[in-house]
Amino acid sequence: xxxxxxxxxxxxxxxxxxxxxxxxxxxxxxxxxxxxxxxxxxxxxxxxxxxxxxxxxxxxxxxxxxxxxxxxxxxxxxxxxxxxxxxxxxxxxxxxxxxxxxxxxxxxxxxxxxxxxxxxxxxxxxxxxxxxxxxxxxxxxxxxxxxxxxxxxxxxxxxxxxxxxxxxxxxxxxxxxxxxxxxxxxxxxxxxxxxxxxxxxxxxxxxxxxxxxxxxxxxxxxxxxxxxxxxxxxxxxxxxxxxxxxxxxxxxxxxxxxxxxxxxxxxxxxxxxxxxxxxxxxxxxxxxxxxxxxxxxxxxxxxxxxxxxxxxxxxxxxxxxxxxxxxxxxxxxxxxxxxxxxxxxxxxxxxxxxxxxxxxxxxxxxxxxxxxxxxxxxxxxxxxxxxxxxxxxxxxxxxxxxxxxxxxxxxxxxxxxxxxxxxxxxxxxxxxxxxxxxxxxxxxxxxxxx
Numbered sequence: 318x319x320x321x322x323x324x325x326x327x328x329x330x331x332x333x334x335x336x337x338x339x340x341x342x343x344x345x346x347x348x349x350x351x352x353x354x355x356x357x358x359x360x361x362x363x364x365x366x367x368x369x370x371x372x373x374x375x376x377x378x379x380x381x382x383x384x385x386x387x388x389x390x391x392x393x394x395x396x397x398x399x400x401x402x403x404x405x406x407x408x409x410x411x412x413x414x415x416x417x418x419x420x421x422x423x424x425x426x427x428x429x430x431x432x433x434x435x436x437x438x439x440x441x442x443x444x445x446x447x448x449x450x451x452x453x454x455x456x457x458x459x460x461x462x463x464x465x466x467x468x469x470x471x472x473x474x475x476x477x478x479x480x481x482x483x484x485x486x487x488x489x490x491x492x493x494x495x496x497x498x499x500x501x502x503x504x505x506x507x508x509x510x511x512x513x514x515x516x517x518x519x520x521x522x523x524x525x526x527x528x529x530x531x532x533x534x535x536x537x538x539x540x541x542x543x544x545x546x547x548x549x550x551x552x553x554x555x556x557x558x559x560x561x562x563x564x565x566x567x568x569x570x571x572x573x574x575x576x577x578x579x580x581x582x583x584x585x586x587x588x589x590x591x592x593x594x595x596x597x598x599x600x601x602x603x604x605x606x607x608x609x610x611x612x613x614x615x616x617x618x619x620x621x622x623x624x625x626x627x628x629x630x631x632x633x634x635x636x637x638x639x640x641x642x643x644x645x646x647x648x649x650x651x652x653x654x655x656x657x658x659x660x661x662x663x664x665x666x667x668x669x670x671x672x673x674x675x676x677x678x679x680x681x682x683x684x685x686x687x688x689x690x691x692x693x694x695x696x697x698x699x700x701x702x703x704x705x706x707x708x709x710x711x712x713x714x715x716x717x718x719x720x721x722x723x724x725x726x727x728x729x730x731x732x733x734x735x736x737x738x739x740x741x742x743x744x745x746x747x748x749x750x751x752x753x754x755x756x757x758x759x760x761x762x763x764x765x766x767x
Contacts, residue, residue, distance in 0.1 A: 318340055318341045318460070318482055318483050318484050318766065319339070319340075319341060319764075319766055319767060320338070320339065320340055320482060320484050320487070320521060320522075320764075320765040320766040321338070321339040321387060321762055321763065321764050321765065322336065322337070322338055322339075322487070322522065322524070322727065322762070322763040322765065323336065323337040323338075323339075323383050323384065323386070323387055323761075323762055323763075324336055324727070324729070324757045324758070324759065324760070324761050324762075324763065325337060325379045325380070325381055325383055325384070325759060325760065326348075326350065326378075326379030326380070326759055327348070327350065327379075327402075327491075327729055327730050327759075328729055328757050328758050328759050328761070329732060329733065329758055329759050330352065330731075330732050331352075331402065331528065331676075331678065331730055331731060331732070331735075332350060332351070332352030332353065332354065332355070332402045333350045333351060333352040333355075333376075333377065333378055333379045333402065333405075333406065334347075334348040334349075334350040334379075334402055334403050334491060334729070334730065335347070335348050335349050335350060335379035335381065335406070335410075336348065336489065336524060336729070337384060337387060337391075338480050338487050338489075339387045339388070339389045340455075340460075340461045340480060340482040340484075340487075341389065341456070341458070341460065341461065341482075342388075342389045342390060342456065343389055343390065343392050343455045343456035343458075343461045344387055344389040344390060344391045344392060345391070345392060345393045345394075345395060345455060345463060345478075345480055346384075346391055346393070346394045346395065346414065346416075347395050347396075347397065347478060347489045347491075347524075348395075348396055348397060348403040348404070348491070349378070349379065349381075349394065349396065349403075349404065349405075349406040349407045349409075349410050349411060350378075350379070350400075350401065350402040350403045350404065350405050350406055351364070351377060351378055351401045351402060351404075351405025351406050352376060352377050352378070352402065353377075353401055353402070353405070354678050354679075354680040354681065355375050355376045355377040356375070356377050357646065357647070357680055357684070364377070364405075364409075365408070365434050365435050365436045365437070366436045366437060367437065368437055369406075369409040369410060369437075369438070372406075372409060377406075378405070378406035378409055378410065379406060379410070379759070380759065380760060381410055381413070382760075383760045383761075383762070386762060387762075390415075390416075390456075391414040391415070391416040392416055392455040392456055392461075393416055393417055393418075393419045393445075393453075393455060393463060394407070394411055394414060394416055394417070394418045394419070394442065395418075395419050395420065395463065395478050395489075396418070396420050396424055396428060397420075397424075397475060397476055397477065397478060397489065397491055397492065398421075398424055398470055398472050398474065398475035398476070398492065399423060399424045399427035399428075399472055399474070399567060399596075400472055400492070400567060403491070403492075404424065404427060404428050404431060405431070407428055407431060407432065407440070408431050408432050408434070408435035408438065408440055409435075409437070409438060411432075411440050411442050412438050412439060412440045412441070412442065414442070416442065417442055417443035417444070417445045418442050418443070418444050418445065419445045419447055419453065419463065420444075420445075420446070420447070421446065421447065421448060421449065421465065421474040421475075421476055422446045422448065422474060422603060423472075423473055423474035423599065423600065423603055423605060424474055424475075425444050425445075425446050426599050426603060427595075427596075427599065428444065429444060430595065430599070447463075447465055448465065449465045449466065449467035449474075449476050449503070449506070450465065450466075450467065450506075450509075451464070451465050452464045452465075455480070460482065460483055461480060461481065461482050462480070462481040463478060463479070463480060463481075464478070464479040464481060465477075465478055465479075466478075466479060466488075466506050466509050466510060466513070467502075467503055467504075467505065467506040467509075468493035468505050468506070469493060469494055469495070469496035469499050469502065469504065469505045469539070470492050470493050470494065470707045471494075471539075471565060471567070471568050471571075471706075471707030472565075472567045472568065472569070472707070473501055473502055473569050473570070473600060473605050473606075474502070474605065475492070475493065477489060477490055477491075477493060479513060481517075482521070483518070484518060484521050484765075484766045485517070485518035485519050485520055485521030485522075485724065486513055486516075486517075486518075486519070486520045486521060487520075487521055487522045487523075487524070488510075488513065488520055488522070488523045488524065488721060488723070489524050490523055490524055490525040490526055490717065490729075491524070491525075491526040491729060491730050492526045492528070492707060492708055492730065493505060493526070493707070493708070493709065494536040494705075494706065494707050494708055494709055494713065495507070495535065495536065495709065495713045495716065496536075496538045496539055496540075497538065498538045498539075498540045499538065499539050499540070499570065500539045500540060500543055500570035500571075500573065500574065501569060501570040501573065501605065501606060502570075502605075507716075507720060510717065510720045510721060511720045511721075513721065514720050514721040514722045514723075519722060519723075519724065520721045520722060520723040520724065521723070521724055521725060521765060521766070522723055522724070522725040522726070522727060522765055523717070523718070523721050523723035523725070523726050523727070524727045524729050525714070525717070525726065525727070525728055525729060525730075525739065526708060526709070526729060526730040526731075527728045527729065527730055527731040527735055527736055527738070527739040528706075528708035528709075528730055528731060528735070529706055529708045529709060529710045529711075530709075530710075530711060530714055530728075530731075530735075530738040530739035530742055531711070531735075531737075531738030531739075532710040532711060533710065533711050533712075534710055534711065534712055535709075535710050535711075535712040535713055536705060536706050536707075536708065536709055536710045536713060537705045538705070539570050539571070539705060541705055542571065542574075542672070542703065542704055542705040543570075543571075543574045545703050546571070546574055546575065546578060546670075546672055546703050547574070547578050547581075549670060549700055549703055550562075550575075550578040550579070550581070550582060550670070551578070551581070551582060553582075553668055554582040554583075556634075556666075556668065557634045558633060558634060558664055558666055558667045558668075559633035559634075559661075559663060559664065559667035559668070560584065560633075560637050560667070560668045560670070561637070561638050561640060561651070561654070561661075561667070561668070561669050561670070561697075562575050562579075562637060562638070562639050562640070562669075562670040562672060563639070563640050563641065563642050563643040563650075563651050563669070563670070563671055563672065563673065564639070564643055564671075564672040564673050564704075565643060565673055566590065566592035566593045566595070566596045566597070566641055567592070567596045568673075569596065569597060569600045569605065569606050571672055572588070572593070572596075572597055572639060573606050573608070575637070575639050575672065576588075576608060576609065576612060576639070579637035579639075580609065582637075583635075584634075584635060584636055584637040585611075585635055585636050585637070586612060586636075586637050586638075586639055587612070587613040587614075587615070587624060587628075587636060587637075587638050587639065588612065588613065588614040588615070588639050588640075589615055589616075589621050589624060589625075589638050589639065589640045589641070589650050590616060590621070590640055590641030590642070590649060590650040591616035591617075591641070592616075592641055593614065593616065593639065593640065593641050593650075594614045594615060594616030595616065597614060598614055621650065621659070622659055622660055624638075625638075625659050625660040625661040626660045628661065629660055629661060629662060633661075633664075633667070638650075638661070640654070642654075642688065643671055643672070643673035643685075644673070644675065644676060644681045644684060644685055645681070645683075645684030645685035645686070645687055645688030645689070646684060647684065651669070651688060651692075652684075652688050652691075654692075655688050655691030655692045655695065656691055657695070663692070663695040663696055663697050664696055665696035666696065666698060667696065667697050667698065668697070668698050668700060669692050669697045669698070669699055669700065670700040670703060671699065671700065671701050671702065671703065671704075672703040672704055673702075673704050674702050674704045674706070711738075711742060714739065714742055715742065715746070718743070718746050724753060725753045725754075725755065725765055726743050726748055726753065726754050726755070727755045727757065727763065728740065728743075728754075728755075728756060733756070733758075736756050740754065740756060
């Protein structure tokens with residue numbers, strides 16, 4: 318059976334992930350993502366109103382025209398998890414393919430919301446829920462099967478999909494960390510990865526996220542971040558002024574910890590910002606998390622400002638707002654607070670906690686720097702980097718290669734410069750660049766079996 322891989326997006330920079338695998342006549346597409354930084358550098362861009370070709374020209378979504386070179390039919394579109402760099406282009410591209418979108422329940426719900434907000438295209442692909450551990454046949458021959466393996470990441474309900482073929486398995490390894498003690502959900506299923514490495518023809522190809530390949534050691538568990546966050550919040554328990562926290566809206570485990578620790582120190586938590594309301598509200602509705610009955614979630618600007626007025630009237634010392642804006646995004650809540658565009662007023666010594674790291678990309682770094690400067694000008698004290706990454710470090714990569722024993726490896730989710738540490742790492746394991754270690758670019762094809 319012929320096996321080809323089209324590396325469509327995410328092979329020259331982090332963002333707009335998209336990869337297609339052809340096994341005989343059956344094609345499966347992994348991810349259709351957005352590069353948000355390419356959108357943020359333009360003022361007042363509303364992607365839901367834009368044509369896909371304009372967004373492709375901006376470098377905001379994958380250029381999927383290379384798909385015409387694949388001689389097969391797309392049987393499934395499979396987003397691995399709900400981050401925008403993996404689902405953000407589904408509303409712009411999925412309608413081109415007569416195939417269902419297959420994902421875990423939380424991811425499907427986020428995709429549904431993305432599709433419903435789309436103004437330009439009518440996306441009516443079937444939405445199929447499949448949980449981690451599930452399988453489904455691709456195509457009529459039943460020679461090709463899709464499997465979801467549970468992984469841990471900085472968003473709930475994430476998986477690594479596996480395509481089983483007569484030539485061996487193709488494992489799509491974006492994005493994960495090895496968390497054996499997660500705050501929400503099950504640990505990473507390393508036992509299943511080891512089984513896949515031993516079954517049948519083994520693993521033909523492993524496509525791997527290289528984000529932290531140059532960092533030594535292993536990525537800590539989310540329980541480590543939770544402990545760090547608890548220590549920081551309890552350290553300011555006696556402060557009688559304002560405390561504000563921000564984190565990734567999609568990081569439900571972190572949001573839950575913030576809510577819990579706010580209550581522990583006698584403050585009322587409140588979630589503010591559209592994405593904060595969307596991700597946490599969806600997780601609660603699907604029973605992935607249980608929040609206190611009186612927890613307020615407000616996304617609309619007028620509702621947020623009314624909440625800020627109430628906080629200022631009743632006393633900042635009684636509240637802990639958990640807001641959007643950890644990267645300094647121009648229209649996010651924390652950025653508006655720093656610019657003085659909300660009723661919330663900072664006093665000298667008020668605390669702002671960033672339970673997130675700056676994503677290492679020039680747009681984010683610039684925006685975050687500006688946001689922090691504005692907050693400090695108002696007298697705020699910054700607590701930074703209360704966080705652990707959602708991506709594997711060096712030892713995690715070695716463990717995955719050892720578990721899967723893949724015959725071919727394709728680094729992904731990075732720039733050419735970012736691939737270098739992973740190339741060195743894989744070379745140490747006996748892989749040779751150009752033979753079984755394939756560094757590629759967006760729009761290329763890799764033939765594994767002819």
